[in-house]
Amino acid sequence: MPTPPRTSLAEIVTAGRHILEDEGLDGLTMQRVANAVGVRPPSLYKRVRDRGELVHLILNDVAHELAHTLDAAAATGDPRRDLRAMADAFRAFAHRQPQAYGLLFARLPEDWRPDPGLVARASQAVLRATGGLADGRHALEAARTVVAWAHGFITMELAGAFRLGGDVDRAYAFGADRLATAVASTADAGGSAQRSRR
Amino acid sequence: MPTPPRTSLAEIVTAGRHILEDEGLDGLTMQRVANAVGVRPPSLYKRVRDRGELVHLILNDVAHELAHTLDAAAATGDPRRDLRAMADAFRAFAHRQPQAYGLLFARLPEDWRPDPGLVARASQAVLRATGGLADGRHALEAARTVVAWAHGFITMELAGAFRLGGDVDRAYAFGADRLATAVASTADAGGSAQRSRR
DNA sequence: ACCTGAACACCGTTCAAGT
DNA sequence: ACCTGAACACCGTTCAAGT
Numbered sequence: 001m002p003t004p005p006r007t008s009l010a011e012i013v014t015a016g017r018h019i020l021e022d023e024g025l026d027g028l029t030m031q032r033v034a035n036a037v038g039v040r041p042p043s044l045y046k047r048v049r050d051r052g053e054l055v056h057l058i059l060n061d062v063a064h065e066l067a068h069t070l071d072a073a074a075a076t077g078d079p080r081r082d083l084r085a086m087a088d089a090f091r092a093f094a095h096r097q098p099q100a101y102g103l104l105f106a107r108l109p110e111d112w113r114p115d116p117g118l119v120a121r122a123s124q125a126v127l128r129a130t131g132g133l134a135d136g137r138h139a140l141e142a143a144r145t146v147v148a149w150a151h152g153f154i155t156m157e158l159a160g161a162f163r164l165g166g167d168v169d170r171a172y173a174f175g176a177d178r179l180a181t182a183v184a185s186t187a188d189a190g191g192s193a194q195r196s197r198r
Numbered sequence: 199m200p201t202p203p204r205t206s207l208a209e210i211v212t213a214g215r216h217i218l219e220d221e222g223l224d225g226l227t228m229q230r231v232a233n234a235v236g237v238r239p240p241s242l243y244k245r246v247r248d249r250g251e252l253v254h255l256i257l258n259d260v261a262h263e264l265a266h267t268l269d270a271a272a273a274t275g276d277p278r279r280d281l282r283a284m285a286d287a288f289r290a291f292a293h294r295q296p297q298a299y300g301l302l303f304a305r306l307p308e309d310w311r312p313d314p315g316l317v318a319r320a321s322q323a324v325l326r327a328t329g330g331l332a333d334g335r336h337a338l339e340a341a342r343t344v345v346a347w348a349h350g351f352i353t354m355e356l357a358g359a360f361r362l363g364g365d366v367d368r369a370y371a372f373g374a375d376r377l378a379t380a381v382a383s384t385a386d387a388g389g390s391a392q393r394s395r396r
Numbered sequence: 397a398c399c400t401g402a403a404c405a406c407c408g409t410t411c412a413a414g415t
Numbered sequence: 416a417c418c419t420g421a422a423c424a425c426c427g428t429t430c431a432a433g434t
Contacts, residue, residue, distance in 0.1 A: 003415060003417040024305070030408060042409075043418055051408065098305065105357040107222070107300040116361045123362075138372065140364045144351070145373040149343065152350025156342075159303040163314045164321075166338045174336065175343040182380030201398040201434060228427060240428075241399055249427065400433075407426060414419075 007037040009047045013057050020058060021099045028055070052112045055103070059114035062100045067122035069093050074125045079132035080180050086126060087150050087176045094154045102158060105151060123147055133184040142183040149179050205235040207245045211255045218256060219297045226253070250310045253301070257312035260298045265320035267291050272323045277330035278378050284324060285348050285374045292352045300356060303349060321345055331382040340381040347377050 015036040020028045030051055034041040048054050073089035074082035094101040104114065123143060130142035153172060162168055213234040218226045228249055232239040246252050271287035272280035292299040302312065321341060328340035351370060360366055 005417065024307075029406090031406090039417095040419055041407095042411085042420085045409070046417065102305040105354050105359050106304070107296065107357055109222075113358070116358075119359055120362060140362060141369040141372040144354075144360065144364075144369045145347065145376060148351035148354055148373065149347040149377075150350065151354060152348065153342070153346035155353065156303050156346055156349060159305055160311070160314075161303050161317055162342065164318060164325075164338060166342075171339045171342045174339040175346065178343060178380040179347075182376040203398065227425090229425090237398095238400055240401085240430085243428070244398065398434085400431100402430090402432100404429080405427090408424090410423080411421090412419100413421100415417085 006039050006043070007047075009057075011037050012044060012047055012054065013061060016054050017058050017061060017100065020055075020103075021097055024099055025055070025103065030054075052109060055108070055112045056114065058100065059103055059112070060118055062097070062104060063114040063118035063122055066090075066093055066104070067118065067124070070122060070125040074129060079129045080184070083126070083129045083133065083146065083180050084176055086129065087146075087172075090150050091154055091172065094158065098158045102155065105155075130183055133180065138183075145183055146179050149175055204237050204241070205245075207255075209235050210242060210245055210252065211259060214252050215256050215259060215298065218253075218301075219295055222297055223253070223301065228252075250307060253306070253310045254312065256298065257301055257310070258316055260295070260302060261312040261316035261320055264288075264291055264302070265316065265322070268320060268323040272327060277327045278382070281324070281327045281331065281344065281378050282374055284327065285344075285370075288348050289352055289370065292356065296356045300353065303353075328381055331378065336381075343381055344377050347373055 012033060016028060016033050019032050019036060023032070028051075030041045030044055033054070034044055044054075048057070069089050070086050073085040075085070076082055104119070126147055127139060127143040130146060131139040134142035153175060156162060157168060162171070210231060214226060214231050217230050217234060221230070226249075228239045228242055231252070232242055242252075246255070267287050268284050271283040273283070274280055302317070324345055325337060325341040328344060329337040332340035351373060354360060355366060360369075
């Protein structure tokens with residue numbers, strides 16, 4: 001005799017996301033998730049292979065949202081303005097959900113991590129902006145430099161690593177400004193004169 | 199009748215560090231540690247309050263070693279050269295012990311984290327170098343920018359986030375070079391007094 | 397003093413049995 | 416089809432009992 005479903009994958013993932021944010025990764029237990037969606041723990045395994053897959057699905061959700069957030073922030077078309085807007089949106093996103101953000105680039109088991117494609121998609125907007133700022137040869141390296149800085153800053157901030165005083169907001173603004181300039185600069189050691197062969 | 203000690207705190211911490219590196223944080227169980235040092239799990243609680251304190255002690259060890267590594271790398275006295283040497287030493291350190299490194303700035307329970315003083319000590323050498331590069335007003339912000347970039351880059355690299363191809367080593371060298379210039383630059387929007395260059 | 401087995405409260409996961 | 420209790424193999428941690 002068929003039994004009607006008492007929950008759904010989507011409900012499980014969103015419940016899991018809330019629990020993750022409230023209790024941290026260790027607090028994200030199958031029992032708590034089951035409780036939140038109104039079933040017993042074994043029932044979750046009808047929708048999800050194991051706890052790792054649940055984490056994976058949650059992080060996919062987060063990565064997807066991050067991509068959308070960055071796309072929305074880069075609105076002006078002016079690379080430098082867009083880069084700054086994305087940096088601020090990126091940080092705000094991380095502050096809104098520090099636990100989930102902290103896991104986005106964490107050292108997790110391979111199959112827990114978000115799909116590489118989704119993470120790549122999130123960095124596309126950044127790549128577009130740096131492409132308009134740096135010369136073409138260095139667009140990818142420039143994007144990586146900017147994203148690395150932003151991610152590192154936010155991670156350290158959220159981990160409470162900035163305890164030498166000073167204004168953290170100003171330090172972020174300082175970094176964003178200097179990074180944009182640094183990445184746009186065409187002065188590099190190896191002789192940079194751009195040779196067009198046309 | 200007294201029983202002679204069968205292990206020591208130091209032995210427990212170093213055993214824990216090896217297990218952490220081999221098996222990850224989840225694999226660092228009290229049972230495995232006990233096994234490695236030749237006692238039963240309950241005996242560990244004679245030397246260590248709980249598993250969290252063991253993690254804390256391990257990370258203190260790592261932070262201490264990192265500080266020493268950076269100090270040793272900054273040998274020339276030339277800020278720009280030292281900064282580059284520290285960036286490379288920093289990355290090599292992380293690659294040597296990715297699991298431990300990944301936890302150094304991770305979102306852990308407050309009392310698991312390394313002592314803030316030890317982390318601050320590790321950044322002192324960087325602060326010294328940026329102090330010789332940026333003007334005094336911006337030395338702290340400059341140090342934060344550089345450390346954030348390096349930490350972010352390494353974290354993303356270790357998490358396997360760089361999948362768009364390209365040469366990761368070259369991207370790091372690119373970033374290190376540009377960061378040093380960016381941080382040294384005196385050109386900022388607010389109008390800075392000193393322009394001694396050229 | 398230090399070590400240990402037994403016990404407790406939790407986990408994730410499987411599976412046969414229920415509807 | 417979906418849900419569940421019972422069971423299993425693990426955890427961290429406590430504690431009384433052993434030397």
